[in-house]
Amino acid sequence: MQRTLSVIEYSVDEEAMAAIAKALGHPVRLKILKLLATHECCFTGELRELIPMAQSTISQHLKALLEAGLIQGEINPPKVRYCINPERWLKASALFGKFFIPDKRSLCD
Amino acid sequence: MQRTLSVIEYSVDEEAMAAIAKALGHPVRLKILKLLATHECCFTGELRELIPMAQSTISQHLKALLEAGLIQGEINPPKVRYCINPERWLKASALFGKFFIPDKRSLCD
């Protein structure tokens, strides 16, 4: 893929929010986050029982969420416990909250 | 790409939110939305002056936002005016707002 020659300038928040939105842009990842955030808080691979996909696929989605910083994993010998990353979660909440506020006029005339 | 045999069941909101998040998952599209939402409300292709990308590329991103329902276009003979879609914008705001609320306990112990 060719990239634009003139580098496009984005704000830090734009970059951060796009990365988070991208991570949220798949229903399986939303479901995982919802489970971690509400169901029983910190979790491990009983996700496999709740999500009918191959173990490797779920692991891949978890990796995407990790790389977006939205979750964190704590290895607990044979298992791994995944949790929401509270700081990043708050950051995401703030970014999206601010984004959707109609700063001036967001409605058409 | 192979799909899972057992169809995965998502809630309507999960599907909707994933689609919106996907559309938000690119810095150019965030910038476009930000411009439409704040700068001068309804807009046309002076986006081209603000975003140093090929016209076809910008058009493609606008199409993605249209398909996600986040914006709407009104053809105004040689030009097209794009605006935020207020209903969808509110819906998105509500979805993300609800999503990030720590329903029970979102922090690890």
Added chain:
DNA sequence: GTTATTAATCGTACATTTGCGATGAACTAA
């Protein structure tokens, strides 16, 4: 040591996204 369990990673196949230039459609103005 061996075995079992859990989860990450590798390799593969296919789909989708992202960028571009070129072309085409629609309308205005001359």
Added chain:
DNA sequence: TTAGTTCATCGCAAATGTACGATTAATAAC
């Protein structure tokens, strides 16, 4: 009609994403 403007769409190339099975690594239990 002829140009000019604006924007969508097409076709291409390269990158990324998504799913899978197979393998590997780490640890616990024996």
